[in-house]
Amino acid sequence: MKFLNSKNIQTIVIFIVVSGFLFLALSGYLTPVFNLSLNPLISLQRWLSVRYLSARDFLTTPSDVVQLREQNTVLESQVTQLQTQLIELEERLGEAQVCFALLDFGRTNPQYEYIAATVIGREISPFLQYIIIDKGTEDGIRYGMPIVTQQGLVGRVDAVIASASRVKLITDSTSVVNIRLQSAEIEAQLLGSLTGDLTLDMIPLDEIVEPGDVVLTSGLGGNYPPNIFVGQVLSTQRRENALFQTASVQPIVDFESINAVLVIDNFESIDISPLIPEP
Amino acid sequence: MISHLVCALSLVVFYTLQNAVFSQTTLISGTADVILLLLAAWSLQPQFKNVWLWTIIAGGLISLTSAMPYFAPLIGYLGVVSISKLLQVRIWRVPIFAMFIVTFFGTIYQHMIYILSLQISGASIPWRVSLDQVVLPSLLLNLIFALPVYAIVSELVGRIYPLEVET
Numbered sequence: 001m002k003f004l005n006s007k008n009i010q011t012i013v014i015f016i017v018v019s020g021f022l023f024l025a026l027s028g029y030l031t032p033v034f035n036l037s038l039n040p041l042i043s044l045q046r047w048l049s050v051r052y053l054s055a056r057d058f059l060t061t062p063s064d065v066v067q068l069r070e071q072n073t074v075l076e077s078q079v080t081q082l083q084t085q086l087i088e089l090e091e092r093l094g095e096a097q098v099c100f101a102l103l104d105f106g107r108t109n110p111q112y113e114y115i116a117a118t119v120i121g122r123e124i125s126p127f128l129q130y131i132i133i134d135k136g137t138e139d140g141i142r143y144g145m146p147i148v149t150q151q152g153l154v155g156r157v158d159a160v161i162a163s164a165s166r167v168k169l170i171t172d173s174t175s176v177v178n179i180r181l182q183s184a185e186i187e188a189q190l191l192g193s194l195t196g197d198l199t200l201d202m203i204p205l206d207e208i209v210e211p212g213d214v215v216l217t218s219g220l221g222g223n224y225p226p227n228i229f230v231g232q233v234l235s236t237q238r239r240e241n242a243l244f245q246t247a248s249v250q251p252i253v254d255f256e257s258i259n260a261v262l263v264i265d266n267f268e269s270i271d272i273s274p275l276i277p278e279p
Numbered sequence: 280m281i282s283h284l285v286c287a288l289s290l291v292v293f294y295t296l297q298n299a300v301f302s303q304t305t306l307i308s309g310t311a312d313v314i315l316l317l318l319a320a321w322s323l324q325p326q327f328k329n330v331w332l333w334t335i336i337a338g339g340l341i342s343l344t345s346a347m348p349y350f351a352p353l354i355g356y357l358g359v360v361s362i363s364k365l366l367q368v369r370i371w372r373v374p375i376f377a378m379f380i381v382t383f384f385g386t387i388y389q390h391m392i393y394i395l396s397l398q399i400s401g402a403s404i405p406w407r408v409s410l411d412q413v414v415l416p417s418l419l420l421n422l423i424f425a426l427p428v429y430a431i432v433s434e435l436v437g438r439i440y441p442l443e444v445e446t
Contacts, residue, residue, distance in 0.1 A: 121298035125347050126310045126413045127393050127404060132298065158346060166346060174402045194404055195308050195412050256305075 098260045101150035105262065112225070114262040115139055120164070129172035129196055131155075133261060136163045144223070144269035147261050152229035152252040153177070153217060154261055156269070165263075170230070171196040171255055178220040179230055183213045187220065188247075190230060196255060198231060200247040209236050209247050222270025282439045286321075286333050289435065293317045294340065301424075309416025311424050314341060315389060318356055319381045319425075320432035322363035323374050326440045334360045351396040358392065359385035375429065382425040383418065390414045 024030045099116070106114050115135055123130035135141050137160050147154040147167050155175070158168040170177050175192040179200070188203045203209055213233040219226030231251040238245045293313050301311045314337055322330045338353030345352055363381040390413065397404045 122302035124297055124302055124310075124312065124314070124341055124345050124352070125393055126302075126305070126308055126417055127390075127397055127402075127409070128346050130346050166344075168346070173397075173404060174400075191403075194408055 095260075098150075102260060102262055105148070105150035112267065113265040115141065115265050116260060116262055117141075117165075118260050119258050123166075127173070127194060129169040129175075129192060129255070130158065131167050131169060131258065131261075133165050133167060133263075134163070135263065136161050136165050138162050140265060141165045141263055144271070146224050146228070146264045146267055146269070148228060148264060149253055149258065149261055151254075152231070153224065154253055154255075154258065156223060157263070167261070169255055171198060171251065177224060177230065178218045179215050180218040181209060181213045181233070182216055184209065187218050190215065190249060198249040198251055200233065200249055201244060203236075203245045203247060205238065205243070205245055207245075209233055209245070211235055215249055222272060224269075225264060225267045282327075282329070285435060285439050286329070289317065289432075290314075290333065290337055290340075294337075298344075306416040306420055308412040309414070309418075309420060311417065311420035312386070312389070313424060313428060315356065315359055315385055316382060316421060316425055316428040317432065318360055319363055319385055320378060320429045321436075322360045323367060323377050323381065323429070324432065324436040327436055330360055330364075347393060347396060348400040349396050351392050354396075355389035355392045358388045362388065374433075375426070378425050378429040379422060382421050386418045386421045387414065390417065 021030070025034075102114075102116055106112075117133035117135040117139075119131050120134045121132040123132075131154075133141075133147075141157060141160050143157055143160055145157045147156060153170055155167045155169040155172070157165050159166040168175055169192070170190065171192045173192050173194050175190075177190040178187065179190045180187045184207055186203060186207045186209065188200045191199045191201055193199065200209075200215070211233050215230040215232060217224045217226055217228040217230060229252055231249045231253075234248040234250045236245055236247040297313050301313050304310065318330070318334050318337060321327050321333065334356050335353070338350070338356040341352040341356070342350040359381065362384050363377075366380060367377060390409070394404050394406065394409050
């Protein structure tokens with residue numbers, strides 16, 4: 001009976017109590033008790049964790065902001081550089097497109113030799129329609145040379161210095177171009193005006209001119225080579241007792257936005273003014 | 280000496296701006312004439328002594344490069360400066376107002392000279408169309424640019440002449 005002494009009984013009781021608790025815990029009977037006892041602990045842990053994380057963020061974030069600001073500055077400078085590059089590339093693309101278009105015109109009209117020039121200014125007086133180009137006698141430009149773009153006729157050289165030339169546009173009020181209408185094979189004169197509008201004059205009354213008819217240079221007079229596109233007829237006007245009918249012409253070239261032109265190098269203009277009797 | 284240098288430089292700058300920028304910026308068919316505004320602003324500065332010389336230089340330069348006949352730009356600019364001097368002596372003491380008046384009458388005078396010279400040379404320039412399409416839009420543009428040009432010229436003259444007094 002030495003086995004049932006008080007020490008062994010205490011051990012057995014503890015074992016049974018622990019086993020009972022384990023049994024109750026594993027079988028789920030103690031869950032409410034655990035919840036009641038753990039919930040405050042979890043709440044406390046959450047509170048402490050949130051405060052800790054906040055404190056850590058507070059202590060570590062300023063360095064991140066500085067870093068982010070530096071990165072932002074670098075990125076902004078890169079964006080600025082890229083925007084500058086983009087603008088430059090767009091400008092080059094525009095120039096290249098103009099050059100390609102002029103090249104196309106040169107290929108489709110291989111009988112002429114061309115000198116490409118850039119428009120660098122316009123006549124100071126608003127009453128006249130002239131442009132200034134950056135090629136002069138040093139580049140082979142001479143008085144009277146016809147000027148075209150990839151679209152059509154622009155005008156002719158009116159004055160030349162060593163490194164620049166002044167070009168009288170066909171829209172100038174003193175400009176007269178001999179033309180022919182492609183569809184009807186009619187020859188007439190194209191006149192400029194103060195406002196830059198183009199008018200066909202000297203069209204015989206018995207000829208039928210339709211809107212949309214193509215206007216080409218005729219080559220008469222020797223100022224311009226033949227068969228260069230000028231524009232299209234917009235409308236016709238017949239006046240009573242007039243000897244000829246007139247027509248408005250829409251020019252094919254946009255004279256407000258000419259950036260580059262081609263000077264026809266191998267066309268010799270003929271000055272017939274000495275042959276015209278003075279009144 | 281400094282004043283001549285600054286005048287020459289400002290004339291070159293304004294001439295370049297006129298040819299490359301203002302002549303290509305149109306309102307209907309009118310354009311601003313900043314050379315006219317420059318001369319008008321110079322002529323309204325009491326300290327500026329060589330206005331006739333620089334008017335002849337500017338007018339000669341424009342006449343040589345322009346397609347206008349009979350030195351019409353030179354005659355036009357001389358007329359503008361004459362109007363400025365005439366009104367400056369007789370009428371007012373408010374320079375900004377003077378600038379606007381000179382711009383107004385100077386622009387109209389200059390355009391009348393242009394129209395007459397072109398008509399004499401045989402160009403077809405109808406008066407009514409000229410007034411509607413060119414003269415009035417140009418007048419409006421000149422009046423718009425008169426104030427900034429006057430401010431620039433006043434600033435330049437104010438900086439030049441104290442320097443010359445010191446030297």
